Amino acid sequence: MRHLTVEPLIASLLMMHLHGAAAVIHSLKYFETGSSGVTNFPEYVAVGLVDDVEMVHYDSNTRREEPRQDWMIRITEHDPQYWQRETEFSIRNQQVFKADMETLKQRFNQTGGVHIVQKMYGCEWDDETNEVKGYAQDGYDGEDFISFDLKTETYIAPKQQAVITKHKWDNDRALITQKKNYLTHECPDWVKKYVNYGRSSLMRTELPSVSLLQKTSSSPVSCHATGFYPDRATLFWRKDGEELHEDVDLGEILPNHDGSFQMSADLELSSVAAADWRRYDCVFQLSGVKEDIVIRLEEKEISTNEEKPAYITFIIIAAVALLALVIIAVGGFMFHRNRRAQCPPTSDNSCELSEQLNLKAEVSALHTVYG
Template sequence: MKFVFFFIYVPFVYSELHNFTTTYTEMNGQMVAEIPEISSVTVLDGQPIDFYDAEIKKLIPRQDWMKEFASGGRFKEYTEFRERLQRTNEISIHVLMERFNQTHGVHTYQRMYGCDWDDETGDSHGFDEHAYDGKNFISLDMKELRYIAYVPQGLPTTTKWNNNKTQLEFVNQYYRHDCVGWIHRLLTLRKTNLETKGILEVSLLQMDRSSPVLCHATGFYPSAVTITWLRNGQNYDEDVDLRETLPNEDGTFQKTSTLTVPPDEWEKDQFVCVVEHMGRTIRKILTECKMKNSAEWCFYGCVFYS
């Protein structure tokens, strides 16, 4: 497994498999002035939910629902638990430099730990991976409950950790039980917040008269949504492309269905996009809309979007 120096958010496709991962990064010197030498990012289902800056010793929420969580008493418990786990199996980068006979240069130690949980089957999997300068260094074998060294320089550390039965019991409890417990709590917080604040919005968009018409639904939660087209009141799917559901940065979702028909057809026939979500139905009728210029999108209802 390869590590990268910094976490970059990548959109994910919502599924029943949930992931809760913290990536800890330590550098022996700042490559960029704005980047702390020690930091960590926690990600839930592909979205960063908090960032820990060791220099200011503060856990910073990254999602609105996490900010609300931060105002409550359990956030202190969450922070203390994170800090305790962070200190478990932490390796000094200066010790690693000595083992690799390095006296200068910029070097990076990273640890990626957490768990996956399938809420359909109940199966879970914990992991604890360590890397040095982007290469595998040590990992935890959950089946055998022992640490494995990928290189000779890691053997002194794995021998020490594997002989510490108290520490092994703690990590076993966390990766098999506590980690999934935090997934449950955080998913509940996110679900409650998004169901309360999520607002379904539907728009019909077209770049020009000859391009496909996009029926775009966004701001909804949970992810299950139905988008269909009607032609003169009848279901129509011959020239329709239903695209995958994608996440928004705030945890809500978006989905698009495109209709590709010649202008003369949607001028003589009535086309309607129907979006259904959680018992609510929104209908958008495709009608004539004049554009200011050809470089703009047409937002049906004669509101222009560029």
């Protein structure tokens, strides 16, 4: 059996304050999606992730299992047939998904339309306690269809249409033994191997840039942290050194295109006097990093895209124009005064002609430089 995955729910529940946290929960996940009636989208897609970083990808358009990380290429250099075998495995899975799709459409009395079958499976491994959690579940059209309970070694069918499958799989003890062995032994072993090979990337630490943002003067102030890695981080607001929960809207940790992460926490300030702003600050903490990043709530720290009123803009432009006119007038007066002092009036105006020729020579020189 191939190494597997499902969406774990543990990491987010453990994200409290992370000072010096040494233990790390590593994960291996696989997500497979089969679709019917979806235009401009592959009929079947499978991705594998280690610590939420995509490492392999397959889809029915390319019909190739491909690495997504350099270290995945290196670990298979000793096995030239690795990618060919994985591709063949994914092609077989694609056919299974196609058959499952037709079965489910019949059970739900469906003939056409858009439909999605999803499988999620994998495991999490705590590198300190060595505890392992495995999971495997299927979904259909965005809802749970059937899942495997590792503790009871039975299947759970939340929908009537899945009961037939539950009875069939519950009675297949060889299948259950194989799945249990994968989730509790094979999968954690692969997690350890992948983490070891990709250590320089997966175990790196990157601190974010943290800034305060506000759309308008009446909007909440958003504390935004972006560019951090790993995603074991927390962001919160404090008042007088105490963490705030009221009037705070904490956003989810989201991925950036470069593999790092971002998150934000919004603070509602409508009932807070400006003089009390200095009592608030935003704190970012990253797992394994002792020092916090702290930004005090001050007006000078806030970036905003609120435009200045039109009349203020007009006054600024008018003031600049007036100042320019004054400079030109003063400069012209000084120029003529100096020229008259150096060039006394004569009947042939030879001095004035000489000044004009010198000016033309300077302009000609500038054109030569820029030409």
